[in-house]
Amino acid sequence: MLRRTYDSQVCSVAWTLEVVGERWTLLIVRDALLGVSRFGTFRERLGITASVLKSRLDRLVAAGVLDRSPYHNRPVRYEYLLTPKGRELGLVVLALMHWGDQHLAGDGGPPRTARHDGCGGPVQGQLVCMTCAAQVSPDQVTTQLTERAHQPQP
């Protein structure tokens, strides 16, 4: 069970940040989406201490974002693979990447491209209306609380 620092917030954004908002956590998910699965590879890519990495991986396993399974015995070594729930964070990670590409990468352009396996075209996150299929900008979206907003998280 994660510590619930945002526990006064009945909001799916806050709940999600409880799972992935800790420093390094979304970069671990990014690397897992890129195919990284082993402790040593995560550690080398992120340049963080073993204890910080272990605590983040343990939390992601507890939250059902990663599955841990042994890939070697004597000594036992584990690999960490994204669950389907974890893979669905791909949109969050690509939305962060795209915003950085647009606003932080500068004249040199993006350090990484994201392409559709089907046709090779560039992939972007977009807001889409499920009813009329229009691509929608954040300014064209209105959010409203539901009844559910008055109950705590289960």
Added chain:
Amino acid sequence: MLRRTYDSQVCSVAWTLEVVGERWTLLIVRDALLGVSRFGTFRERLGITASVLKSRLDRLVAAGVLDRSPYHNRPVRYEYLLTPKGRELGLVVLALMHWGDQHLAGDGGPPRTARHDGCGGPVQGQLVCMTCAAQVSPDQVTTQLTERAHQPQP
């Protein structure tokens, strides 16, 4: 200038998290997207100390995510409004919200709905191929480093 804790990372995800990855920062952006603009209102909604809130707002202003302008003189009071760059974080925030709706909200359903102003339909973040217009799952996306990945951030 923000402290560059991820500075060994030539990656737009890491760069973006330098701007919005600190605790509370994305919840400030969320509230700004909901129309919150005044210090006291942010503080009341987030339940954080004035000094933490001030440091987060100052950083978001320095990063060009929020604009600060006076709305009252004697004493001077400021309001904080999202810049166009800041509003573009709407996709990140809605992607976090949607993931929480799907995986953390439980049987009660989402505490907040997001609807298209045009037709009232529900709005979701999706990955879309810019070439063939297909809706793409994270499993159908391959990313590749570019030349740019070998240069530091400008």
